[in-house]
Amino acid sequence: MTDLTAHQTATALGPFTVLVAGDVVYAAGFTDSVEQLARLADAEPGSVAVSADDHSALAAVRKYFDGDLSAIDEVTTKERPGFAPFRTAARQALREIPAGTTATYTQLAAAAGNPRAIRAAGSACATNPTALFVPCHRVVRTDGTLGGFLYGLDIKQALLDHEAKCA
Template sequence: MKAQLLVMSTPDGPFTILAQDGVVLASGWTAEPGELTGQIHPELRPGDVEAVTDLGSISRAVEAFYAGDPAPAMTVPVRQKSGPFRSHAWDVLRTVRPGSPVTYTEYAVLSGNPKAVRAAASACAFNAAALFVPCHRVIRTDGSLGGFRWGLAIKESLLAREATESLLAREAG
């Protein structure tokens, strides 16, 4: 099945999306599609990929995020495949409020297994759909950033952007 590939310019650098039938398979801050295809579960990996200039609502969600509205990115359909805990944990990540990062321990609790801190961290590490499944919203218990496949500078930028928007929303509301 053919997938669509889009590379968008963002303030954090090129952001590439691999999607199929309006569903994100993988995304991240790279201009190299090969960095994404290896993250896709073999059963979901597309055979053919075509470059496109727009992905409709997916593109608009990325633009909205960088314009200060992270909500649309959480409604973009995503397809990833893994075991039950990791799949559930990815769904849970999409409910973490922008501007309110959680620790890996809190993420494990939210995911239904307080003792599964390493499994929660693994869900972040194996998340192929960066931004749409916001693993950047998970930090260490001591408040440090922890890891991020796309680099700590990008994670810090994303968190700062969301914190600013969250503060503005609270002041307006």
């Protein structure tokens, strides 16, 4: 595993932390828990350095919250190796959902190449290590309800509201 460094910024929704190697984000989320993100990145929590320095991924997050929704699109993410091809395809499809819109888990499954893999699409969202940059918050249930989100439904709804306002 690559040596990772944690960087953090404050947002309107609370702390946002990234685990990075260079310019590549391996884990990110609305938490100040380096341990939680290290587990998502399949890294040993004690091996992650913590830095008070700013990072380009955090600058993109701040731009996003300032209304530049596309700022997060250019951030490079990397998944831990060994994931099934469908999960990788689903995470790539997540990045194709435009800000200000939503897709259903059914639509995500189809976009990832297997329309019957609705539960697997939900699993790809639930285990997404790079929240916000891989926008799993844009996926909802067929009936329009939110479904789930690792960092809570309040944050998911706030992200959707922010994007609807700024799109």
